[in-house]
Amino acid sequence: MSRLGLAIAMLVACAPAWASPLTHTEAEQLSSVRAPFAVTREHVTDDIYHYQFDIRVGSTPNARVRIHRVVRELAPWRPRPTQRAVMLLHGDFANFVTNFMPSLGNPASSAPGLAPYLVSRGIDTWGVDRRWTLPTADGDISDMGEMGVNQALGDTAVALAFARSTRTVTDRDPGRIVLGGFSHGAQLTYAYAAADGRHVSAIAALDIYYDLAPEDADLRAFACANAEAERDALAQGVTDSSNSFFITAGLLARSAPLEPSPLFPSYTNRGVLLTLAGQTWLLAPYTHTYHLSAPLLDADGNVSAMRESSEDRVSAWFASAPPHQALREAADFDDIWCGTSPRPELSNIRVPLFYLGAASGFGDHGLYSTTRVSSTDVTTLVIRRFGPDRVAEDFGHGDLLYAEDAPTLAWRPFAAWLLRH
Template sequence: MFVHGSASTFRSAAAPGLFAPDLFEDDFGLAPHLASQGIDVWGIDLRWTFVPVEETDFSDMQGWTLGSHVEDLRRATAIARSVRAASGSGRGRLFFSGHSLGADIALAYANAETQRPPGHRDVRGLIPIDIIYKLTSPQTQGLRDDAAARYAANRALYDAGTYEFGPGAQLAPLIGAGLSAPSDPSPLAPGWTNLQAATAVFTNTYLFYAPLPAYTPHYHFSAGVFDPSTGAPVGCQHVDAIDMLQVAQRFPPYQALIEAVEIDALISGAVDVPYDDHLHEVTVPVLHVGAAGGFGAAGAETLSLLGSTDTTAHIVQLQPPGAEVVDYGHVDLLWAADSEALVWQPIADWIATR
């Protein structure tokens, strides 16, 4: 069972060949790769993926918490297990995976499920992909402080009546200009072209969190190639930058702000939330997959908080320490040409042994 992350859908994250067949081969993606090895992949689209760009009333999003996503996932899982049973595949438990926000939801699901009788549980194993869920060590105090700052700012917005944030809608003009007038000077980045400024959404993602700090100082979607004289991004190392911008034009426009509030509460410990109350009771096998240029190795710290004795961290790092700003990125894990060898097959191998 796979849960997509922010500004995406199940298809864009796990089966981009189905989401954008004009840009990817039909069988490209984590889900088709696993399916080719006899592993069926199920998933859901989160509630906010259905909100149209013209929507102006976001009051429903006030209550679209991680907990509500967990309940939606529980319903989807019940359907998946019933269909598997009816088709002769048995009613066994499923491996749960998710990318980014989806990994948060998968972990929250496993945390809550520990309070259900063993015969009523769904999770066979967990594969969180590039996320920081909970930090407690002195070495990650700086990241916790950054999360506390984001929590305070977003909680204030939420308490004032803002219930949505729209990365898809907010970035649409920038990305549109990069595609329609790529050589024109960017009004947002002096000395850069529109295309370079738009490419920075992927290669310099951390800049777009300002004035707040990003999840990690080097956080980016895709490893970039940069002009040595200006520092402007001129492409991506593992994906085609133009293709990525075309994909980004199709991102869902909005999602629920309360998700970001709760995630940063979890990371920082700023306030108590229920999604980490029973992590020590999670005993299923866990494979943490990370990108050195995304959430990095810090995300694997959550493994030490679980009750599982079968935990593995697989961090894709192609650059030397200290060069994380140009290392494998958050969505390179799903969309890069070499992600099949670096990410998808290691996941398939891990599942096969469990």
Template sequence: MRRTMGLWVTLALLLALRANPGDAHEAALQVDPWVRSLVSAGVAASSTKREALGGGLAHYTWKVRVGPDRYDAITVHRVVRESSPWVPARTRRAVFMVHGDLWGFVPAFLTRTSVTMMPEDRSLAAFLASEDVDVWGLDLRWVAVPEAETDFAFMADWTLGTHVKDVGTGLALADVVRRASGSGGNERMFLLGWSRGATIGYAYLDAESQRPRGQRRVDGFVPMDMVLRFAPEAKQQREWACQRYLLLQMDRDAGRTEGGLLGPGAGLPLRLLGMLAAQHPEQAPSPLLVPPSLATLPALTNRRLAIIAAGKTETLFEAFNLKALTPDYHLTATIPDAAGVPDKTAFTPEPLLFGYFQQAAPYQSLNEVVETEKQLCGLDVPYDDHLKDVKVPVLYVGAAGGVGSYGEYSLRLLGSTDVTRLIVRNRPEGQRALDVGHADLFLARDARVRVWQPMLQWLEAH
């Protein structure tokens, strides 16, 4: 059956490529050489996988080669309700999700951590699929780079533009598969990007806006908790971005190709921190390096250090003499002790957080981080020249303790007139240090009610 599914996907791609040259869809595929290479190589046929999720849902994956080097590959994901095993149900609405730093599609959107089977209301992708939305997404190239790798020269040419192209390949695959299975018709997809995935989403739409209408694949955009450019009044945050850009640019000029805001191999210590917090929570002092600003505290346990990393994420930036993206930026909200130090999580269960840390990808390419910081610094980049031509409906979802309202100015750079804003908050702006965090949008106990349900309503309305 798995082979049959793969052959069906490849046949769908071949039919799309051999369609009437005057067809708008054929024209779109003609400008995507990676789709043609996928078809000729038969990659989809040899690597289609299916995983039952329960509740009548399934998770499909395709390994797609997008270049000549060994790590030039992406994994395309699909989470969908099935009529029967290997037979996805027909749907009208579809969304394509792009993850951000550290976490690929599965930990970011399926919330699959140390728990084998997550209930439907604990995963954004499964929740939407259970409501008859066809959910697609991808793992960017660096997600699959193994922990044992030491030579990262292959990352030298990976840029935001590379990821934009890969998103286009994923969208093309989703498009032809949906058409072949009877879903979608002429319906386009929504594009959702979280964190740096939103930056990639903006760049994709910027490029797609220059194509004829019939060659576009996205008809709605959901940027989640990210800023593209800071508002003129956010001078301090722009200065912080410039500092990060200059430091990272120096590293790149020195020949480094791997790394992110928290240094080379940032996923490795985060994975270890999650493992120690889950398996040896009360071990003290923790064997991991404690940020300088925490050095005066009594010996920290593994559990406490993990909670601080999530709830006071800015301390991780301080270890590199940097400032975070926004003031008091954090991954998940926490409850502090009498001294004001995070003591326990506020909205996300601790076991889920610790499992989430363990799913971090070991490595990331440096170029896209440098380019993003350059853009945030206000300097010229090739990814936002046509934002005024982007006129699709937009839903911005912000976490008040993450990027939050800082991401709203970016919406004004678009040509869209149908713009909805959802800032998830529990406290006034002056208390953002304790408010809903960047990853609480997916991990919090009440995320389904406060984030996913309003998102579903917006998708249905558009």
């Protein structure tokens, strides 16, 4: 085992009382970790490396917390110390790698990735995968029905405690860190900060809403209808919300773009990708012009090309999706938006908040949530190219991660905020 792995194994086994900034309760969160655990290391670019920790936390088939760390190294297994750290939570049909380090995905993407960008600017970047990302296409999903928001909150707490303890060893910095997320990972970030907030010095929400404004009653009704349908399916024993649609769309757009699509026979495989990414509101109207990637529209209003993110990047994002996704988590998230079930309240959040939106993602609709927290330090930025008359063509949800100009428009201000917090 590497020096780093040995140090962490000793730290976990001893539930480190010497790390004084960790309270007794925080140390207990680490006590569920069962050593030994798997650690891997792979090269990203230049002196940046990716560590992955698979930590068993229970006896069910997928009772593991998969934690990621992306760092610059002084030597093999020896991270360069930093004073700033962030943990990023991924969105739907994705994991940490495919959202934040897609050049290491399968298939590999040409997108450079938010995580290496932040690391190159002196920010220690962590992540955690939710348990539904772990099983293979034919893997054991008998515990999928347990994978809801409450379980994800617990796993996030374990990952944050692990990250802080590791940084105490490698960086001599046991302080709290920033928790951030993209899409539903940002909704989980809000929920964690509102429900617990331990380990967290600030939060960053990348393009999401948590509380819906009064004028967004139609969006709330959509969430309520989804939640009801998802709860009905769960009651009938359905637990897996398969990502096979995205995977198939991405793979066929890459391998046979001009062939008729088996998903929608009136479209080519490329046409399915363009429409699914550029007019996502047709299937998922989270806002009235919601789309994953900004489209170029022809005279008939059809998507002819991608405006911000290349087809290679978008198709790789889809094709690299985990095969499974937990239906219980989807229902829990929709219940939060619906507001009919008990949920952590945003007024409990007092740490600094950064909201980064995309004009035609959740965009301006996410601003209302930032007014509901008790924080006195709130920063908001919505990336847009055009005025209201061209919102259907504007910066999309996924463009925050995959657009050619994402490093300049979105990542640079995010990094600058992190370095101040």
